[in-house]
Structure formats: C-alpha cells, structure tokens
Amino acid sequence: MSKQSSDADVAFISALAELLNKNDLTELSVKREYAEDDSLEVRVVKQSNIVQMAAAAQPVHYAPAPTAAAPAVGAAPATPEDPAQHPGAVTSPMVGTCYLAAEPGATPFATVGATVTEGQTVLIIEAMKTMNHIPAPRAGTVKRILVTDGTAVEYGAPLMIIE
Numbered sequence: 001m002s003k004q005s006s007d008a009d010v011a012f013i014s015a016l017a018e019l020l021n022k023n024d025l026t027e028l029s030v031k032r033e034y035a036e037d038d039s040l041e042v043r044v045v046k047q048s049n050i051v052q053m054a055a056a057a058q059p060v061h062y063a064p065a066p067t068a069a070a071p072a073v074g075a076a077p078a079t080p081e082d083p084a085q086h087p088g089a090v091t092s093p094m095v096g097t098c099y100l101a102a103e104p105g106a107t108p109f110a111t112v113g114a115t116v117t118e119g120q121t122v123l124i125i126e127a128m129k130t131m132n133h134i135p136a137p138r139a140g141t142v143k144r145i146l147v148t149d150g151t152a153v154e155y156g157a158p159l160m161i162i163e
Contacts (some may be wrong), residue, residue, distance in 0.1 A: 001045045005051055009115065012032065012040070012042070012086050013042055013044070016028055016030060016042060016044045017037075017044050020044050023152070024151075024152045025152070026045065026120055026154070027043070027044070027045045028043070028044045028045075029041075029042070029043045029044075030043075041116075045063070066125045083144070083146055083158040083161060084156070084157075084158040086139065086158070086161050088138070088143065088161045088162045088163045089158045089159075089160075089161055090122065090123075090134065090136065090137060090157075090158070090159045090160045090161070090162060091156050091157060091158055091159060092125060092134075092137070092153040092154065092155060092156060092157045092159055093132075093155070094127050094132065094133070095123075095127060095153065095154050095155055096125040096126050096127035096128075096132070096152075096153060096154055097125065097126045097127075097150060097151070097152055097153070098123055098124070098125050098147045098149075098150070098151050098152075098153045098159060099123065099124045099125075099126065099131075099149055099150065100123060100145070100148075100149045101149065102124065104149075108149075109121050109122050109123060109124075110122040110123075110136075111142065111144070111145075112142055112143065112144065112145055113141065113142065114141070114142050115139075115140070115141050115142075116136040116139065116140065116141075116142060116162060117136065117137045117139045118135075118136055118137065118138050119135045119136065120135060120136045121133040121134065121135055122134055122136045122158055122160060122162075123147075123158075123160070124137065134159070135160070136162055138162060140162040140163050141162065141163055142160060142161070142162055143161040143162065143163050144157055144160060144161040145159075146158050146160055146161070147159050147160070
C-alpha cells in the first residue's frame with residue numbers, strides 16, 4: 001500500500017470518527033472496496049461508562065479512578081438513581097430518534113406532572129422513516145422526561161418515568 005493511500009485511509013477514518021460524534025452515534029462500521037483483493041474494513045466505537053449486558057443482567061457501572069477529593073473509606077458514596085431501574089420507567093422499544101410532539105412547535109404528548117392513561121401516546125420514535133407511537137404502559141403521572149425532542153435513543157434506553 002502506498003503512502004498516499006495510507007494518508008487517505010487515515011483521513012477517511014478521521015471523517016468517520018467525526019461523523020460518529022456529530023450524529024451522536026455509538027458505533028459505525030464500514031467496508032471500503034478498492035480492488036478485488038484490496039479493501040479496508042473499519043469499525044469505530046465510542047466507549048461509554050456503562051456496559052450493556054443481556055436483558056436479564058444488570059448494567060455494570062465503572063467508577064472513576066479515585067482522586068485526592070474522594071470521600072473517606074466507609075463514607076456513603078452519592079450515586080445518582082439509575083432511571084432504567086425505576087419501576088415506572090418507559091423504555092425505548094427500538095433504536096431511532098425520539099420526538100415529544102407530533103411535529104415541531106406542536107403541543108407535547110406528555111409533560112412533567114401530566115396525568116396519562118394506559119395506552120395513551122406519550123412519545124414518537126422515528127425509525128427508518130416510520131413514526132412509531134410509544135404508548136404509556138400504565139396510567140399515572142409523568143414524573144420525569146429523560147430525553148429531549150430530537151434525541152437519538154437506543155433500544156432499552158429510559159425515556160420517561162410514570163408513577
């Protein structure tokens with residue numbers, strides 16, 4: 001492989017990494033064919049602090065390295081509540097883009113403090129140019145909305161809390 005094609009490959013990989021960050025993706029895989037026996041296969045992955053396990057397993061949380069300001073041994077660490085573990089969590093059934101209203105500027109389907117009924121549409125997830133209405137799994141009050149309009153979501157991501 002020549003120095004020129006190597007430089008082009010590095011530029012291509014840099015562009016993929018930039019695309020990954022710009023579109024809030026976590027993984028991107030591409031195969032570039034040059035000739036019959038010459039190709040470049042690239043997989044760019046953004047690391048996160050949470051590793052997803054099988055559906056029945058709990059996610060593994062990695063703690064940051066201790067610093068000088070770390071609490072003393074025996075002190076109770078202040079860990080934020082994991083919204084995905086909340087019993088009233090509404091999770092994403094698919095990968096896509098989440099919308100809080102039917103169209104930009106329209107009234108949101110649900111707001112914090114609003115009472116919803118079982119089956120009422122609370123969000124829309126666009127996947128493959130299809131708008132999928134996400135119904136409330138139970139009746140209750142919307143306590144928290146965990147996504148913003150137009151956010152990319154993954155399968156199983158917590159979207160809102162209904163109690």
